Amino acid sequence: MTISSNPLTAAQQKLVNNRLGLWLFILSDAFMFGGILVARIYLLGETRPHLEQTTGFIITAILLVSSFFMNRAETSIAFGDRRGFLISTALTLLLGLGFLIGVVGFEWRITPFGPGDGAPGAIFYLMTGMHAFHVLTGVIFLAVILRNGLMGHYSADEHWAVEACANYWHFVDIVWQFFYPALYLVGVAVALP
Amino acid sequence: MNFFSLGLARGIGAQIIGTAIGVAFMSIWRAALGMPVNEMEPAAVFGGAVGALAFMFGVGALTDWTRIAFGHAVAEHPAADPSQPTWARYFGVSLDHKVIGIQYGITSVLLLCLAGLFALIFRAELVETGLQFLSPDLYNTLMSLHGIVMIAAILTGVGAMSNYLVPLMIGASDMAFPRLNAFAFWVNIPGALLLLSSLFLGGFDTGWTGYPPLSARAPLGMQFFFMGVYIVGLSSILGGLNIIVTVLTMRAPGMTLFRMPIFVWAAFATALIQLTATQLIGLSFMMVMFQRLFGMGFFDPAKGGNVILFQHLFWFYSHPAVYVFILPGLGIISELLPVFARKPLFGYKWIALSSLAIALIGFFVWAHHMFTSGMEEYLRVPFMYSTLLVAVPTGVKFFSWIGTLWQGKISTPTPMLFVLGGIVVFLLGGLSGPPNGTVATDLQLHDTYWIVGHFHDTMFGGFVFPFFAAIYYWFPKMTGRRMNETLGKLHFYLMTPAFFVMTLGQMFVGLQGMRRRIADYDPAQGLSPTHLVVTVAAFLIATSVLVFLFNLVHSVKSGEVAAGNLWASRSPEWQIPSPAPEHNYAGRPFVVVGEPYDYGLPGAVYLQMGDAATPLPPGHAAAPAE
Structure with a gap:
């Protein structure tokens, strides 16, 4: 094998690289979400589209709770509790699916305007759509670690994929904590023509 | 060997099939939902996206990740397949950063030639007033494609330099993420194909900036332009991420940040911009x-929208993008000057930090492209100040270069000629910049050919000249042979004067009232003679590039053998044999014990190479990898 002049072992080096790489990816993605938020402020200013508050509250709560179970999953596998890890991951995945159904299945259906209806419509579907797309990728990621977890691939020492999935999931959750007030809470609600 | 054993052939085949499937699927889907079938745009866009994804599967850039997702192990540093001829490695997925760097380089040179060809065609049209052989639509498409294909070429050229040089310069065996590296290179190919396919799908007439409302109603080619840029941008983001991690975590022992070869600083600052700002051009294009x-x-x-928002989002990337194009080139200049002046680099820390400063200030200047756009007037003066502030770190670089050359023992082989040419051309670009950044003068100069002259100066001085210098300089490291000096000098002495004529001519017609990006101009302006001179100069530049291409191809096979430290450089990559071995420093690790650029100082040591004969100093024992 190759000789490295690095004092870290190859596995340690890889973990250091992976962690830094994921944080940089999140930073990069945050610029995209930041741009969407800027577009929302630029076009809508102190107004917001009139939306169904109850649905918004419920889906936000679902996503927040899912982050709790995501954290349980990561902590469980870090302490070698495979069973707890699998249960928490499955719950996170279900809650993620619940959020997706809540946004795309309910919120998009009951909203009285479409993406072509003015700047508020365009912004609403852009923000919820881009975020839902990220939740969808997170759900796929969760399905991958759930499957590999069932196959017994992770241990207390080696579970980088779980850590990565958890960090990504928390990031997507935090993005929603900015998007939710920007869409549902701040400013004056105006009904679209 | 089989044609389809080449990844590239499989990828393009998959892209064609994927596009067809995507178009068919979306058409049937829309017909089933009762949507108008004669509207081709949604189906075409979906097909284009599916085709690009199919390319990545076809070429094999996603194979390892798919295996990892299903819990299979993959080889960490796979050796090259010995049954393959060496040249075939460059046409398929390789995880070796040197192969990827050369792949980037070849792509870059090909795209440069293609984009240059577009320019020659529409330059010929501009010689006379009236339209001779191009329709206005084709003129617009060629002009727009010249811009965006050049940008793709420069981005891949930047990728070539960063990928090939950074791991070698910091003593790493490869990049931090070899698979991501391969992905980031290969995704450029479907991206470039999508960009070029716009030529056959009605073209687009917005220039490379794609401003709405024009881009919102341009022909179908516009969508392929947007998709192509989006995908090339993805490559830029992932490539930047890889460089940052590599620089931060994989340096050789003893190599502190201020003991890295100076090019690494430039690549690092570039990568910071690529990682973050690129998202915004992707977002703005996606929104259109x-x-x-x-x-x-x-x-x-x-509908209550605002076109100014597009310009804000777009320029938030596209101004820093200029620094993505030039910072690596300026790094090459700083890297090569001490070698050929045999003197320490003047003010190493200042140069290193000036790259970072340019990158950071670059985030706060974007609205200087919008002085005439109708944006809020109170934004003008702050953006003028921030724009002029860029001149400070750029000036630091110039003073350092002069300080390095001062009383040096200067020799001028071809790479050094291009470095010196780059400095002078970039100076002209730098001096023609402040008039555009100052509100009062920009209101007159905006959208004139003066701007065209200005940015061709910055692009040639900041990228093209240093890129040629880098190719002449590191060609022996890549191939074990050197390029022909006579042809190299012919290339330089043909290109440089022709370039000055071209760019000064462009500025001159601009000041006379020639607008940029238009196919025709008023005969009463009397600009035809200058346009003729500019066009002839452009063809001379093209001739010089042909000389370069001949030299490049010829020298790969039959150049003079140059296996050792040809330029007497202190940099790590020249302390190992040429061409660089497969795992770089495997078996010959080194530690950094001194300053990188102490040329000409007696007894100064930068590196201590360790091998069986001379073990590393205590505390730096080589640890075997798994």
């Missing part, structure tokens, strides 16, 4: 795509 596809009214005033 959505406006066209779903009627979302972001930039449609009739």
